[in-house]
Amino acid sequence: MMKENVMDNAADQVTDKLTASETLSQVDTSRRRAMKQLTALFGGALSMSSISLAVQGYQAQKDIPGRTGKILNPQQLNLLRILVGLIIPATETPSASDVDVHGFIDNQLAFCFSKEEQLAFIRGLEKLQSTAVKQLGQAFAKCHQAQQVDLLNNLLSDLEDASGDFDSKDKDFFYRTKSLTLLGYYTSEIGATRELAYLPIPGGYRGNVPFDEVGKAWALN
Amino acid sequence: MTKITNKSIHIKTQPLEYDAIVVGSGITGGWAAKEFCEKGLKTLLVERGRPVEHKKDYIGEGVKTWEMPFRGQVEKALVEKQYPVQAQCYAFNDATKHFFGNDHDYPYSTEKDKPFSWIRGNQLGGKSLLWHRQSYRWSDFDFNANAKDGYGTDWPIRYKDIQDWYDYVEHHVGISGSVENIPQLPDSKFLPPFEFNTVEKRLKAKIEQNYSDRKLIMGRCAHLSKPAQHHLEQGRGPCMARNECQKGCSFGAYFSTQSSTLPAAQKTGNLTVATNSIVHSVIYDANSNRATGVRIIDSETMQTREYYGKVVFLCASTLGTTQIMLNSVSETFPNGIANSSGVLGHYLMDHCYNAGAYADIPGFEDEFYSGRRPTGVYMPRFQNLVDKNPDFLRGYAFSGQAYREAWWEFGGKKGFGVDYKKAIQQAGGWKFGLHASGEMLPRYENQVSLHATKKDKWGIPQLHFDCSYSDNEKKMMQSAADTAAEMFEAIGLKNVHKYTNDRPMGIAIHEMGTARMGKDPKTSILNGFNQAHDIPNLFVTDGACMASSAWQNPSLTYMALTVRACDFAVKEMKAGRI
Numbered sequence: 079m080m081k082e083n084v085m086d087n088a089a090d091q092v093t094d095k096l097t098a099s100e101t102l103s104q105v106d107t108s109r110r111r112a113m114k115q116l117t118a119l120f121g122g123a124l125s126m127s128s129i130s131l132a133v134q135g136y137q138a139q140k141d142i143p144g145r146t147g148k149i150l151n152p153q154q155l156n157l158l159r160i161l162v163g164l165i166i167p168a169t170e171t172p173s174a175s176d177v178d179v180h181g182f183i184d185n186q187l188a189f190c191f192s193k194e195e196q197l198a199f200i201r202g203l204e205k206l207q208s209t210a211v212k213q214l215g216q217a218f219a220k221c222h223q224a225q226q227v228d229l230l231n232n233l234l235s236d237l238e239d240a241s242g243d244f245d246s247k248d249k250d251f252f253y254r255t256k257s258l259t260l261l262g263y264y265t266s267e268i269g270a271t272r273e274l275a276y277l278p279i280p281g282g283y284r285g286n287v288p289f290d291e292v293g294k295a296w297a298l299n
Numbered sequence: 300m301t302k303i304t305n306k307s308i309h310i311k312t313q314p315l316e317y318d319a320i321v322v323g324s325g326i327t328g329g330w331a332a333k334e335f336c337e338k339g340l341k342t343l344l345v346e347r348g349r350p351v352e353h354k355k356d357y358i359g360e361g362v363k364t365w366e367m368p369f370r371g372q373v374e375k376a377l378v379e380k381q382y383p384v385q386a387q388c389y390a391f392n393d394a395t396k397h398f399f400g401n402d403h404d405y406p407y408s409t410e411k412d413k414p415f416s417w418i419r420g421n422q423l424g425g426k427s428l429l430w431h432r433q434s435y436r437w438s439d440f441d442f443n444a445n446a447k448d449g450y451g452t453d454w455p456i457r458y459k460d461i462q463d464w465y466d467y468v469e470h471h472v473g474i475s476g477s478v479e480n481i482p483q484l485p486d487s488k489f490l491p492p493f494e495f496n497t498v499e500k501r502l503k504a505k506i507e508q509n510y511s512d513r514k515l516i517m518g519r520c521a522h523l524s525k526p527a528q529h530h531l532e533q534g535r536g537p538c539m540a541r542n543e544c545q546k547g548c549s550f551g552a553y554f555s556t557q558s559s560t561l562p563a564a565q566k567t568g569n570l571t572v573a574t575n576s577i578v579h580s581v582i583y584d585a586n587s588n589r590a591t592g593v594r595i596i597d598s599e600t601m602q603t604r605e606y607y608g609k610v611v612f613l614c615a616s617t618l619g620t621t622q623i624m625l626n627s628v629s630e631t632f633p634n635g636i637a638n639s640s641g642v643l644g645h646y647l648m649d650h651c652y653n654a655g656a657y658a659d660i661p662g663f664e665d666e667f668y669s670g671r672r673p674t675g676v677y678m679p680r681f682q683n684l685v686d687k688n689p690d691f692l693r694g695y696a697f698s699g700q701a702y703r704e705a706w707w708e709f710g711g712k713k714g715f716g717v718d719y720k721k722a723i724q725q726a727g728g729w730k731f732g733l734h735a736s737g738e739m740l741p742r743y744e745n746q747v748s749l750h751a752t753k754k755d756k757w758g759i760p761q762l763h764f765d766c767s768y769s770d771n772e773k774k775m776m777q778s779a780a781d782t783a784a785e786m787f788e789a790i791g792l793k794n795v796h797k798y799t800n801d802r803p804m805g806i807a808i809h810e811m812g813t814a815r816m817g818k819d820p821k822t823s824i825l826n827g828f829n830q831a832h833d834i835p836n837l838f839v840t841d842g843a844c845m846a847s848s849a850w851q852n853p854s855l856t857y858m859a860l861t862v863r864a865c866d867f868a869v870k871e872m873k874a875g876r877i
Contacts, residue, residue: 288665
């Protein structure tokens with residue numbers, strides 16, 4: 079059924095494109111060879127079908143001064159930019175704010191969340207802002223990073239917050255922000271393919287792999 | 300001439316007569332079409348939904364997360380308007396939503412305080428595109444269950460009646476799994492099983508050391524782990540372990556109508572497919588006591604027409620089939636076709652997936668896996684086989700897996716910043732869960748009927764649900780949660796959490812019953828060959844035929860029953876009895 083020599087040439091053209099962009103380097107040679115044949119036989123439609131859903135995808139935007147969101151005003155969006163950058167800062171890979179996770183969250187809130195959830199989120203941002211002003215005398219964005227981190231640690235603290243400024247709603251807000259930040263970051267191209275190990279077409283399941291062989295968590299687990 | 304007894308619909312006649320009409324193109328309809336076509340019958344396959352072409356129409360397949368409009372989430376306004384019920388399904392997301400029914404177009408009603416989540420796949424291929432692909436044989440523990448405890452009516456068949464038909468469908472489908480010689484879970488004809496990961500291997504050993512009555516096996520699934528030549532010839536290839544099956548699979552690695560039965564049927568030249576064709580009712584001729592065809596409403600043009608056939612197979616899903624039958628009224632059958640017994644719509648069952656436990660497994664930080672296995676581990680039923688459990692009748696299985704926590708599980712964890720990001724990159728700890736799938740008793744009071752006044756946009760009366768789990772299912776789920784947690788503690792897992800919940804019926808998507816098989820025409824709709832007691836050329840081979848629900852996933856049994864019924868029907872036609 080599979081005539082290897084005939085398939086190979088056709089397969090090369092299809093799959094060289096695929097392998098270049100989709101990190102199949104972890105796949106050994108024979109597996110890779112089998113994959114090429116299979117992709118030619120079965121996967122031809124993959125690249126075509128990819129297009130139709132991509133049209134509306136959220137596109138990362140640049141942070142121009144005064145940038146406003148779909149539901150967040152410029153000040154709130156800027157605060158969120160700092161917040162997502164504190165949750166996922168730059169390491170060898172860019173931070174969450176570098177890949178516009180704040181813009182993504184604003185977009186996600188606008189389309190995938192209820193009015194109440196949107197308002198609760200905005201309330202959380204405003205509470206963080208007002209607490210910064212109250213405790214530190216200035217807007218959250220103007221505080222030193224160490225102060226910002228202290229404030230968030232204070233918010234997350236299990237012990238009763240001495241100042242009494244944060245309550246369980248604020249904690250819920252921050253956990254929601256964290257979840258949305260992870261979603262935005264690790265489903266972005268940089269988060270998925272550079273920060274984590276990315277293998278869209280594994281070619282099969284292997285149950286016993288030393289962690290070092292992969293070296294990182296899977297983007298798609 | 301056909302006498303039209305149902306006055307609610309104007310019919311334009313359609314002159315063609317087919318040898319066989321199959322209503323519904325999902326798992327059973329696809330099989331019926333294939334079998335009839337291969338036996339030389341001119342076959343019409345009727346599907347209420349739109350056509351879906353293999354590969355070409357899998358529009359969510361291969362789309363990268365960052366190319367998705369909302370990274371896989373679905374717009375809230377769309378969910379609220381079109382998918383409030385479907386969105387409850389685990390497989391519903393932005394890349395699969397087009398394979399789910401539209402709740403706005405397919406309304407139904409439920410009795411107060413008795414919710415039912417009706418998950419539907421209304422397109423060519425039906426739910427065969429969406430199913431979870433777990434494939435298990437039933438045994439005589441299951442076929443004897445009703446007779447043993449008196450719930451439901453005795454099955455008219457036993458394992459020996461269906462065994463060869465399991466063989467037959469498994470050969471074509473390709474079932475991955477391991478030979479285990481477990482009496483309550485007969486082995487299939489297997490392709491190689493998927494691998495256990497390191498942690499699952501360790502847990503399997505510990506559990507089996509501690510409990511002589513329990514086995515942890517690899518989940519059996521309709522995936523080509525290693526396709527045989529005849530699978531390659533179907534145009535199918537090996538599973539790539541993406542585990543995104545419900546988006547559609549261009550490799551044809553899992554069994555669906557599109558990947559497997561439809562091409563086989565089409566190859567014969569005997570198949571005609573009518574999509575966008577909603578079956579309003581089955582046409583019945585009282586003089587000959589035969590079903591002579593089906594009345595259709597074109598879902599797009601609202602035009603009506605009739606198709607005629609020598610034999611009619613209803614494979615429109617448990618509830619779809621029942622709705623058609625209830626709506627097929629005549630002077631002879633004022634309460635639904637082939638319903639002289641009055642049990643049509645009754646004895647509705649679903650599995651109960653409402654309990655389990657999960658825990659942490661310390662260590663194993665150096666161990667990982669590669670690929671996304673499309674199945675998990677499985678612990679077959681171990682209770683009420685020999686010893687009697689004092690708390691509940693019948694039984695449940697567990698399924699689950701061991702895995703390392705991925706990025707999405709860090710949202711609820713403490714911390715943020717560089718260390719947090721590094722921890723996510725290094726993968727989380729190992730988790731293990733076991734989740735119950737329990738048998739539901741057949742009960743007369745759990746029923747669907749046609750609503751007295753409410754209709755859908757095509758003028759077809761809506762289904763009204765009046766059903767709920769009984770104390771037996773609730774006690775079974777409590778016991779399952781306790782049992783899983785005890786087991787986890789006994790083998791040294793940490794942070795053991797058990798749970799029960801009260802998710803509504805329907806969400807397991809294993810609806811069964813409502814046109815049950817039985818020995819007695821006074822208490823059942825179908826005989827042991829899925830043939831209506833009342834009408835010899837009318838058959839029901841989807842989940843509606845089931846007399847009990849067992850604890851195993853049912854689709855493989857539907858397939859075996861379908862091919863057996865096709866074989867019987869053709870023999871009866873040749874003998875001139877149909």
